[in-house]
Amino acid sequence: MSLRHAVLGLIVEVPGCSGYDLLKIFDISLAHVWQATQSQIYGELGKLAADGLIEIASEGPRGRKEYAPTEAGRDELRRWLTETSPRRVTRDEGILRVFFLGSVPHDRARDYLRAQAVEADAGHDELIDLEHSLDWSQDTMAEFGRIALEFGKRYMAMRQEWAEWALTQVEARSQETG
Amino acid sequence: MSLRHAVLGLIVEVPGCSGYDLLKIFDISLAHVWQATQSQIYGELGKLAADGLIEIASEGPRGRKEYAPTEAGRDELRRWLTETSPRRVTRDEGILRVFFLGSVPHDRARDYLRAQAVEADAGHDELIDLEHSLDWSQDTMAEFGRIALEFGKRYMAMRQEWAEWALTQVEARSQETG
DNA sequence: TTGAGCATGTAACACGTTACATGATTTC
C-alpha cells in the first residue's frame, strides 16, 4: 500500500495541499520515485479521509479541498516507516529487454544500448533541472529530499556508464565474429 | 505488456521449457529484473498460445507442457525489441520512504538507512552467487545475460554506497542540531 | 469573451497478488 502512504506522507509534509497540488508534486518531485495518476490520487484521498487519516481542513474556490493529517494519520505514517519494511519490487523493462537482444541483429542491439545511454543522460539532466528549480530553503522535505535526489543522480549516472560499457562489450564481440 | 514479452522471450531463448521451468527462471535469473507470479505465468502462456505466438511442442509426465515459439511469436519478439521503446516506470518504495524520514526521530532515520545499506549489500551477494551458479558456457543468453547481470551488480553497489553516504549526511545534521 | 489553467470525479479495463485446489511422479 505504498501509494496510500505516499499520499498520506505528502499531506503530512505539505499541509494545506489539495489533490491538484499533490498531482503536481507526483509529476515533478516524485516522478522518478513513485508514479501515480490523477485518478489514483483522488481515489486515495477519498479513502484516506473515509478512514480518518486525513481530513478536509478548508475548501477553496473551484471546489478545491485542502487536506490536513489527523493524529491517526501521523501515527499511521510513523508506524509505516518504523514497523514495516519496504519491499523491493523489481520491474525494469529497459533491462528486461537486454536479455533478449540476442534475437535481433547486432547493430540493432547496439542501437538499443546507445538509446539507453541517451535516456539515462536525459534523466540525469532532468534531475539537475529539478534540483535547481526547487526552493530548498523553504521546503520541509529539504534534508531528505536532497538525499533522495542524490540517489536519482547517482542512479542515472550509473545507468549511463553501464550502457556505455555494455556497448563496448557488444562491439568487441561484433569484431570477433565479424 | 512486458510480462507477455518476457514470457515469449524466454520461450524463444529456452526452447522446450514448461510453465514450471519458466517459474524457476523468473525466480532466479529474472528476480531482479521482472518479477512474476505462478498464476501470471500460466495465464500468460495460455494467452500467448491462444494468440498463436507459442505452441505446445510436446507433453511430458504429470501434465507437463513444453512450449516452443511459432514464427509469428519470433516476429512479435523482434517487433517488440526494435519497434517499441521501453517505458520507464519508477516505483521504489525504499527511496519513497526517504522523503518522509523527517517524520520519525533522527535515530530511526539512521536505522532505516543502515538497513538499506545492508539490503543492497545482500542483493549484491545474491547476484554474485547467481553469477557463479549459472552455466554460462551452455547458455543461449550468455552474452546479454552477463550484461544484465553487470547492471545488477553496479546497481546494488551504487545503492549501498548511496545509503552509506546518506548516513554520513544525517549524522552530520544530528551533531549540528543536538 | 475566450482560453488557459485550476479542480474534481467516475467507469472500464488491464495487470498483479494471494490463496485455494488438485493431482502425478519420484525418491527414500
Place this chain on the structure above:
DNA sequence: GAAATCATGTAACGTGTTACATGCTCAA
C-alpha cells in the same frame, strides 16, 4: 507408503492505466 517435488490451473481481490466527464476562475 510418506514426503518431496513436479506440474497445472482458477477465483477473489487489490492496484494501476486510460479515457471520459464536468465545471469554475482568472487574466488577457
